[in-house]
Amino acid sequence: MLFVPVTLCMIVVVATIKSVRFYTEKNGQLIYTPFTEDTPSVGQRLLNSVLNTLIMISVIVVMTIFLVVLYKYRCYKFIHGWLIMSSLMLLFLFTYIYLGEVLKTYNVAMDYPTLLLTVWNFGAVGMVCIHWKGPLVLQQAYLIMISALMALVFIKYLPEWSAWVILGAISVYDLVAVLCPKGPLRMLVETAQERNEPIFPALIYSSAMVWTVGMAKLDPSSQGALQLPYDPEMEEDSYDSFGEPSYPEVFEPPLTGYPGEELEEEEERGVKLGLGDFIFYSVLVGKAAATGSGDWNTTLACFVAILIGLCLTLLLLAVFKKALPALPISITFGLIFYFSTDNLVRPFMDTLASHQLYI
């Protein structure tokens, strides 16, 4: 089901964080979080992180509304161009950086021609699989990889407290945007439903068959159960902190999950989860792995909490049968478990372990 891809994404992120130093080094901040956290007092730091969050969330809201407007006025070419550019950047630039850092960590030499060949093949096949046709498993694998890359960027460039406040704020935003009648995501869902259109493949992970052009009669959105919520993808790429012009952004905030339709030939129900959800789950677990004082218990606790949140969300999905925000429950559990495990459980388990007590 959805556990395997979410788990895989988190494993990739945690494995990278624990082994590659690059993603835990502080090397500047994104322009979306301009306030620094290197302040002398706690109050100032808190204030700065809240301000950072406000800026980030408002950027996300603006982008979402922009996408909804574009979609409403049928500027499909613009949206497609935007998505293609963002996946180009993820698949080529971020992969190149990631590969470079992994090779550096393990002290493996690679010459430029090999590198060029590898990155080119990886990126080109990814573009084809995501935006056009390809084996489902390969498309799923690529979506997982780009979510993991995006999550790693967030983990590196978001300062500590801002990251936690942003995670909390974005789950509230997800809840509001998907469930309120005037929420942008809900409007997007309804517009897509009215037009009976399929969803953009670059933004949603689907666990079952993707309907291709040939299957005209199997119209996915004609069934009432299908909702199509998504948000535009966002990528920040202020790779250095000197305020150089960042690359054109595409924006990827929380997406929601919804049930696939049930047709006679298909036995399985496909469930879809937005890539933004993958990203923010992985950000939470990755941050827990990066800052949880080298402790695996915190990471594991967050992992279990997120999976349980996902279970509950899927349960609610089966009950309500409409688009639901996938972030709030999981992120809430994840945050609660992160802070409580880090501060309460860790001293307890450490003391038990040092006295060789088993409970």
Added chain:
Amino acid sequence: MTAAVFFGCAFIAFGPALALYVFTIATEPLRIIFLIAGAFFWLVSLLISSLVWFMARVIIDNKDGPTQKYLLIFGAFVSVYIQEMFRFAYYKLLKKASEGLKSINPVSGLGFGIMSGVFSFVNTLSDSLGPGTVGIHGDSPQFFLYSAFMTLVIILLHVFWGIVFFDGCEKKKWGILLIVLLTHLLVSAQTFISSYYGINLASAFIILVLMGTWAFLAAGGSCRSLKLCLLCQDKNFLLYNQRSR
């Protein structure tokens, strides 16, 4: 410490649990959900017991010495008690969620067991990958091996406790629940009463075998069915395997 120690201890501790997972749970998504729910319940019980321990420590005030040790023992006992309470809550949840409770019995304890084992052992495992010499200050050099075996025992014990506990709840024999709680306390207590690894492990294994036999009988097994299974003469089992292919 080498990769050999890491992999060896990891497989000793988690091998049987992984095998149980692959053969009984991985095939059905519903059981995976129940497994994760079990792990979650154990986690919540650990959280509450850490909270209790923390509060007790704050109230009694941070003094080093024997007070801390007694506080720890108190914390461990409270934790065992809360774990069993949450096992009961988990039973209630499973009862409400599914009718065929008997058929998912290994799951019930496995969730608890895996989380418990992982939380006790994973930090030790990750330390075993780093540099160092075991036992340089006079402790036993078999530390990793002992921890791995103890973790294995705990995981399997949780599985058996789960089966026996659920069986007791189904048949409304509350004495069984008390026995599970007492054996859990016993296993936990002997880890700090005795500082000799050998005795600890041996008695834990004895309890494991006893609980295992009890769980097997509670799940409906008998000497005859065991013999049939081992000699591959169990028609039901063979037919079931054929069908599922």
